[in-house]
Amino acid sequence: MNANSLIILDFETTGLSPDNGDRAIEIGAVKLENGVVTDRFQELMYPGRPVSHFIADYTGITNVMLSKAAPCHEVMGRFSDFIQGQNLVAHNASFDKRFLDSELKRISSGYDGQFACSLLLSRRLYQTAPNHKLGTLTNYKGIASNGSFHRALYDSEMTAKLWVAMLDDIKQQTGIDEVPFSLIQKLTKTTKANVGKLLANYR
DNA sequence: TGCCAGGCCCTCTTTAGGGCCTT
Numbered sequence: 001m002n003a004n005s006l007i008i009l010d011f012e013t014t015g016l017s018p019d020n021g022d023r024a025i026e027i028g029a030v031k032l033e034n035g036v037v038t039d040r041f042q043e044l045m046y047p048g049r050p051v052s053h054f055i056a057d058y059t060g061i062t063n064v065m066l067s068k069a070a071p072c073h074e075v076m077g078r079f080s081d082f083i084q085g086q087n088l089v090a091h092n093a094s095f096d097k098r099f100l101d102s103e104l105k106r107i108s109s110g111y112d113g114q115f116a117c118s119l120l121l122s123r124r125l126y127q128t129a130p131n132h133k134l135g136t137l138t139n140y141k142g143i144a145s146n147g148s149f150h151r152a153l154y155d156s157e158m159t160a161k162l163w164v165a166m167l168d169d170i171k172q173q174t175g176i177d178e179v180p181f182s183l184i185q186k187l188t189k190t191t192k193a194n195v196g197k198l199l200a201n202y203r
Numbered sequence: 204t205g206c207c208a209g210g211c212c213c214t215c216t217t218t219a220g221g222g223c224c225t226t
Contacts, residue, residue, distance in 0.1 A: 013226050017208040022226075058226065094210050095225035119224060120211075133224070150226080192212090 001113065003181070005033040006087040008118075008163060010155040011099045012059045014051050018102035023047035024072055025061055027079050028152025030160045031086070035167065037160060041082045042153035044069035059150050073107045080109040087181055091134045091159045093117035116181065118159050118166070120188045124195045125166055134158060141165045173199045 009029035015022035025047050031039035044061065046069045056062050069075075090096035093115045104110055122132050129140045135149050135158075143161045147154040167179045170187075183202065190198055 011226080015207085016226055019209090020207055022208095025226095055226065090225090092210090092223095092225040095208090098209080099226090117211095123212085123223095131223075 001087060002085055005031055005038075006089055006116075006181070007031055007083050007113070008089045008156050008160045009083070009096060009100070010090060010152045010159065011096050012055075012061060012150065012152050013099055014047055014049065014055055016095075018098055022099075023049070024076070024099050024103050025051060025055075025066055025069075026059070026152040027075065028154070028156045029079070029082065030153075030156050031082075032089075032160050032163065035164050037157070039082075040153065041079060043075045043078070045072045045075040046070065047072055060148060061151075072103055076103045076107055077109065080104055080107070080111065083111050083113065085112065087113040087116065089116045089118055089159065089163055091117070091155070091162075092119045114181070114185075116184050117188060118163055121166055121184060122162070124187050124190070124192055125169055127192055127195075134162070137162050170199065174202045176203065 007029050009027065011024050012026040013022050013024050024045060026044045029041040030037045044066060046066050050063050051061065051066065097115050119132055122137050126137065126140065130136055134155060138145055138158050138161065141162060143165065145158065149155060170179050187195060187198065
């Protein structure tokens with residue numbers, strides 16, 4: 001596993017639950033190496049069924065756009081190659097993990113990285129934020145936004161910027177130069193009340 | 204036609220319920 005890089009990803013989908021037949025319609029991801037975006041992945045994919053008005057409104061992704069896209073199995077095959085050997089991050093990772101697992105299972109593929117969740121980390125670090133939606137958090141951290149939320153690549157780019165800001169805050173509070181993935185996992189699992197103590201004792 | 208999830212996290216909790224996040 002590459003310790004100095006990770007993949008930040010975001011799915012747009014036909015709905016909330018792959019167990020109910022929902023499918024991915026777009027995948028966006030950036031590779032973050034030492035805090036810098038060094039690679040990108042973005043593709044629409046045809047899910048084999050029309051998307052609802054709600055999803056078209058929510059994402060801006062229409063059935064006409066999807067009718068010209070490659071089918072899910074082709075896109076996910078390419079994305080599987082993109083993420084091999086990398087740890088993974090998503091905002092509310094439990095959602096994206098369900099769709100990643102579901103779509104890769106359909107093509108008998110998988111991945112070897114571990115997931116971290118920027119939503120869970122932000123709840124630990126930014127306990128006074130108005131809420132922990134991606135758009136609110138980027139605004140809260142003064143991160144400039146100049147694109148459309150609810151598109152996969154844009155959301156993954158914004159999650160990457162939030163991620164870098166959170167790592168910078170951890171570095172500042174601990175004095176360490178690099179934040180190991182294991183510390184992220186530890187922070188994500190501890191109680192909110194213990195975050196300050198964990199960071200203060202981590203040197 | 205109508206309806207659909209799941210993990211986290213708090214609290215008036217743990218023999219439970221409801222809000223927050225993601226599409």
